[in-house]
Amino acid sequence: MTDARQAFTRESADARRTGLIEATAAVLAEQGLAGTNVRAICAKAGVSPGLLRHYFAGIDDLVAATYQATSDRMDAIFAEAVEAAGDDPRARLSAHLTASFRPPVTDPELLGAWTAFWALARGDARMAGIHAESYAGYRKRLSELLTACSAADAGRLAILLTAMVDGLWLELSLDAASFGAEAAVEMIERALGALLP
Template sequence: MPTARQAFTRESADTRRAALVEATAICLAEEGLAGTNVRAICAKAGVSPGLLRHYFGGIDDLVAATYKATSDRMDAIFADAVDGAGSDPRARLTAYLTASFRPPVTDPELLGAWTAFWALARSDARMAAIHAESYAGYRARLGELLVASGAADAERLAIMLTAMVDGLWLELSLDATSFGAEAAVQMIERAVVALV
């Protein structure tokens, strides 16, 4: 009796790239930069180390792609929050700012990945460019929401509110018991009332 052969399925290039990006984000979150290497990433992705070089020029290219993909994912989360807030300009502004204090942005794993990206942005020109583009985009969208809410000097307010959100998010991520997500939301809401 002939044995049945299992059908071989080849995953698409996009699926493999996405798996490597996701595995890199997990490695950065769990192990930091020091523990993120080709073997660890490929083990998490369930692929051979040779595939990393096939899809990316090397680990530096993969980490940069992971930063870009993570930034894009955050942009989509913030856009969804705004879309879900209805048509009131102030509600849309508040939704954009406070999305940072709700899942999935508050996922503890995200802190490890972001701190690795931020560390690399200080010493790697490509990572610095991704950081600059990401933050400029966030502030530009925030500026548009501020203008729609009737704010004067939206550009400076966007910088200030971005720094406030980042600081609260970082503290909340480091110690969720320090003040809590709802307290962070209330602080941002009070800031918006006072500034806009």
């Protein structure tokens, strides 16, 4: 009986933490850093400010947890795209790169949250660490996919392609009508055609 109650309580706690993280991402996206505070987050989550402090040491901890959760979510999306592409190394590489131009990565709310995270990473050591780890992991997986395609200097090529994808994603997120998702995919495919053996 006690085990069932503890499992229920833990699920409930996990759901509350997740709800606060999702609310924080939404507030960051809607109001930016200036409008992100305990009251706005708790209003969005439909909870009292005391509950936030029950699960997180403060807003800085919650924002860091939100960045980590968002990074983990993106990693999972890219991994799913690669797995869905099958066994062909070139198709897997393409799927990894072009997932950035498809939902849910193209969700407009993600841009607002992501730019807030980038801004915080410039002056907050914990956020900088999350950023460094996230991007290092992305580039490592990309480098492995490039190596499977017999790419020379896969590490540097991963840096180049990451910057290209980030730039296209940012422009597409700011103005979807400027060139469109399919044009972004085509640009990445053309770049791969020129860069790979």
